[in-house]
Amino acid sequence: xxxxxxxxFNLVENEDKLRPLTNRRPIASLPFACRYRLIDFPFSSLxxxxxxxxxxxxxxxxHSLYDHIRSGATWGLDSIAGGGVFTHSQIRLKTSNAEENFxxxxxxxxxxxxxxxxxxxxxxxxxxxxxxxQIKSIVNYHNDKNSDVxxxxxxxxxxxxREDSSYSAYxxxxxxxxxxxxxxxxxxxxxDEEELAVGIEVxxxxxxxxxxxxxxxxxxxxxxxxxxxxxxALEDNDKVYGFEYTGYLKAIEDIKSxxxxxxxxxxxxxxxxxxxxxxxxxxxxxxSAPTFYGxxxxxxxxxxxxxxxxxxxxxxxxxxxxxxxxxxxxxxxxIIMQDCYIEEGAYLNYVILDxxxxxxxxxxxEGTPENPIVISKNAIVSGDEK
Amino acid sequence: xxxxxxxxxxxxxxxSRLGKLTKQIAKPAVPFxxxxxxxxxxxxxxxxxxxxxxxxxxxxxxxxxxxxxxxGASWGLNRHNGGATILQPYSSVDGEKFFRGTSHAVYQNISxxxxxxxxxxxxxxGDHIYKMDYEKMLDFHKEKAASLTVGVMxxxxxxxxxxxxxxxxxxxxxxxxxxxxxxxxxxxxSMGIYIFNWPRLKQYLVDNQAKNRQMDDFGHHVIPxxxxxxxxxxxxxxxxYWKDVGxxxxxxxxxxxxxxxxxxLNIRDKNWKVxxxxxxxxxxxxxxxxxxxxxxxxxxxxxxxxxxxxxxSHNVKIGKNSVVKDxxxxxxxxIGENVTITKAIIGENAYIYDGAEIxxxxxxxxxxxxxxxxxxxxxxx
Numbered sequence: 113x114x115x116x117x118x119x120x121f122n123l124v125e126n127e128d129k130l131r132p133l134t135n136r137r138p139i140a141s142l143p144f145a146c147r148y149r150l151i152d153f154p155f156s157s158l159x160x161x162x163x164x165x166x167x168x169x170x171x172x173x174x175h176s177l178y179d180h181i182r183s184g185a186t187w188g189l190d191s192i193a194g195g196g197v198f199t200h201s202q203i204r205l206k207t208s209n210a211e212e213n214f215x216x217x218x219x220x221x222x223x224x225x226x227x228x229x230x231x232x233x234x235x236x237x238x239x240x241x242x243x244x245x246q247i248k249s250i251v252n253y254h255n256d257k258n259s260d261v262x263x264x265x266x267x268x269x270x271x272x273x274r275e276d277s278s279y280s281a282y283x284x285x286x287x288x289x290x291x292x293x294x295x296x297x298x299x300x301x302x303x304d305e306e307e308l309a310v311g312i313e314v315x316x317x318x319x320x321x322x323x324x325x326x327x328x329x330x331x332x333x334x335x336x337x338x339x340x341x342x343x344x345a346l347e348d349n350d351k352v353y354g355f356e357y358t359g360y361l362k363a364i365e366d367i368k369s370x371x372x373x374x375x376x377x378x379x380x381x382x383x384x385x386x387x388x389x390x391x392x393x394x395x396x397x398x399x400s401a402p403t404f405y406g407x408x409x410x411x412x413x414x415x416x417x418x419x420x421x422x423x424x425x426x427x428x429x430x431x432x433x434x435x436x437x438x439x440x441x442x443x444x445x446x447i448i449m450q451d452c453y454i455e456e457g458a459y460l461n462y463v464i465l466d467x468x469x470x471x472x473x474x475x476x477x478e479g480t481p482e483n484p485i486v487i488s489k490n491a492i493v494s495g496d497e498k
Numbered sequence: 499x500x501x502x503x504x505x506x507x508x509x510x511x512x513x514s515r516l517g518k519l520t521k522q523i524a525k526p527a528v529p530f531x532x533x534x535x536x537x538x539x540x541x542x543x544x545x546x547x548x549x550x551x552x553x554x555x556x557x558x559x560x561x562x563x564x565x566x567x568x569x570g571a572s573w574g575l576n577r578h579n580g581g582a583t584i585l586q587p588y589s590s591v592d593g594e595k596f597f598r599g600t601s602h603a604v605y606q607n608i609s610x611x612x613x614x615x616x617x618x619x620x621x622x623x624g625d626h627i628y629k630m631d632y633e634k635m636l637d638f639h640k641e642k643a644a645s646l647t648v649g650v651m652x653x654x655x656x657x658x659x660x661x662x663x664x665x666x667x668x669x670x671x672x673x674x675x676x677x678x679x680x681x682x683x684x685x686x687x688s689m690g691i692y693i694f695n696w697p698r699l700k701q702y703l704v705d706n707q708a709k710n711r712q713m714d715d716f717g718h719h720v721i722p723x724x725x726x727x728x729x730x731x732x733x734x735x736x737x738x739y740w741k742d743v744g745x746x747x748x749x750x751x752x753x754x755x756x757x758x759x760x761x762x763l764n765i766r767d768k769n770w771k772v773x774x775x776x777x778x779x780x781x782x783x784x785x786x787x788x789x790x791x792x793x794x795x796x797x798x799x800x801x802x803x804x805x806x807x808x809x810x811s812h813n814v815k816i817g818k819n820s821v822v823k824d825x826x827x828x829x830x831x832x833i834g835e836n837v838t839i840t841k842a843i844i845g846e847n848a849y850i851y852d853g854a855e856i857x858x859x860x861x862x863x864x865x866x867x868x869x870x871x872x873x874x875x876x877x878x879x
Contacts, residue, residue, distance in 0.1 A: 145780070145781060146780075146781030147780070147781050147797065186778075380783075380785070383780075383783065387780050388780075392778065393780075394778050395778065397776035397777075397778055398776065399572075399771055399773050399774065399776060400533065400776065400797075401532075401533060401765045401766050401772075402531070402532035402533050402794040402795055402796040402809070402810070402811075403782065403794065403795050403796070404757075404759055404793075404794050405790045405791055405792065405793050405794075405795065405805075406759070406791070406792065407791055407792050408791070409790060409791055411784045411788060411789075411790050412784070412786055412788065413784070413785060413786040413788075414784050415780075415781040415782060415783055415784070416781060416782045416784065416795075417781040417782070417797060418533070418781075418782075418796060418797045419766070421759070421766075430781075
């Protein structure tokens with residue numbers, strides 16, 4: 113495939129339920145599985161589809177995201193032949209009554225990107241649905257069906273989502289196989305419903321159709337998202353098809369699901385399904401030394417990134433780069449992000465430490481699987497010293 | 499901006515005493531310390547010393563080495579008008595240009611150095627493990643108004659006869675050079691690190707070549723010629739960790755020393771990082787049957803067995819009930835279940851089948867070559 117896809121990332125996602133982790137970063141740059149960020153997964157899907165450009169639309173500070181993506185070279189997005197990562201931020205204006213308002217330039221930027229891209233198809237993606245989806249398969253399916261819009265979904269039970277979930281389920285036309293005729297927000301579906309076709313925030317649209325929807329979105333002040341575009345498509349009675357994704361998927365809606373997603377990576381089947389299928393998951397590589405495990409280290413069912421020093425005990429946990437667990441410190445069922453230091457004798461269970469947290473000697477933090485304790489970036493957790 | 503200094507890393511050597519480990523790859527490309535190849539130290543020293551123009555002279559089995567070095571981006575060298583350039587022997591109307599020795603390799607690449615028009619050329623070996631600030635050595639070179647500065651380090655007197663030894667006067671000027679002397683007059687051993695004023699060196703190389711005088715090796719020909727002609731040749735003393743891992747035993751021992759968290763190389767020093775190519779791979783996965791102590795492990799490893807006092811590179815798999823002790827496992831090696839590995843070096847992508855035993859003894863290190871398979875179905879004998 114040569115330049116067939118232009119990708120638009122709608123990263124205007126609802127991050128409130130993930131605070132404080134999202135206080136200074138969008139969902140897309142949440143750290144995951146010791147050395148990744150969530151954006152690595154859709155970006156790797158782009159790489160594996162040989163796409164050469166992407167446009168990002170984010171609502172607030174994107175520092176952590178830009179720092180991670182840089183030129184996009186990791187994912188082959190820096191080619192001089194039509195490549196590039198085009199970033200657009202601060203596009204959402206919150207009005208006094210908390211209604212969302214999009215600026216004219218928000219739509220102009222989409223128009224500019226899409227009309228300039230040498231692409232037949234527009235791919236729309238978010239970052240809060242963690243998957244390793246093959247874009248090529250969707251595009252092939254899209255062609256086979258001669259579809260206007262193709263939406264990726266996975267069959268999931270209602271109960272795995274939040275009651276106030278922002279995702280939607282699709283319904284199919286019984287006469288015409290695979291064709292979608294209705295979209296229902298999950299909030300309007302009973303919690304005991306099973307096997308729903310839940311949209312996973314991935315959509316392929318023909319370029320011309322996209323431009324058509326873009327104009328309508330502009331007129332009605334709509335977000336350019338999978339949800340609003342599928343509503344427009346169904347309204348116009350365009351050909352909307354559903355593509356079933358059967359691989360690993362986790363919706364990151366809140367702290368609990370974020371915690372679970374990481375913990376699920378300690379299960380070999382999940383880990384292999386996400387990372388070791390045919391297509392690689394790529395992340396920005398950083399220079400690092402191997403991790404050192406000390407004489408009395410105890411390490412059990414855990415993942416650890418390079419550049420750590422482990423002298424204490426680590427069980428059922430994920431340790432990101434440059435973390436240090438001192439002797440006699442115990443870390444269990446926890447996520448320890450980059451640059452954290454855990455002093456002697458500290459005890460952590462069901463805890464998420466954001467980056468660069470310092471846990472003092474003898475400190476004890478104990479959360480629960482339902483409610484892990486989250487310590488904000490750069491915090492110091494005091495210990496037992498008087 | 500003018501290029502003041504060009505570094506030439508001589509990376510063409512075979513390192514034949516490393517046996518299987520240098521059969522398909524050159525010595526500078528031999529993996530070390532889990533995350534590195536030997537040449538990473540010289541390249542990182544260049545980057546950290548602010549030398550961005552680096553020629554890497556290769557000859558013996560250069561494929562892995564060339565892929566590893568690339569354009570130098572892994573060391574941040576590909577900036578402005580800098581970069582790493584692979585220099586391989588080539589043929590021309592004058593015939594083939596295989597390198598006959600260290601200075602002959604530089605002679606053959608005069609056009610590369612001239613294209614940068616530098617004042618100084620730093621000659622380095624790609625075979626050594628050490629951290630050194632070449633900028634300090636260059637400052638010394640300028641301060642002494644030297645024509646040549648030789649990097650030296652004090653060695654044990656009883657060891658001195660294994661090296662090229664420099665005798666110096668009180669001003670650190672080299673008065674005499676002895677190649678592997680039976681009775682050394684000094685214990686300052688040459689590290690194979692030289693800073694030359696480029697125009698002068700070029701003159702020596704070109705003139706002598708024209709007169710058909712042998713000028714192929716820095717130690718044997720160039721330094722003696724400089725001293726004969728009373729060039730100002732100085733010795734710059736280096737103190738710190740420096741290792742030439744010439745044999746299987748010394749490569750193994752250097753890796754074992756590297757396990758000490760207080761190792762002199764201070765590999766986690768943020769101010770003098772050792773860079774390398776970093777493969778894109780997952781974090782280390784340690785299962786509920788894993789037991790790891792006193793070891794260094796690198797990303798992409800999957801550990802279900804026991805690892806004790808060992809160094810593991812990227813993407814190594816260790817199966818259940820296997821025990822790896824006092825060993826070096828290079829990247830991509832797969833160790834099955836119930837395997838015992840002690841005092842061994844396992845090459846990249848080697849495959850050790852279930853139940854195999856690889857045990858070094860009587861001071862011998864057991865070596866499994868790159869891609870080699872051990873165990874499994876026995877051949878009918």
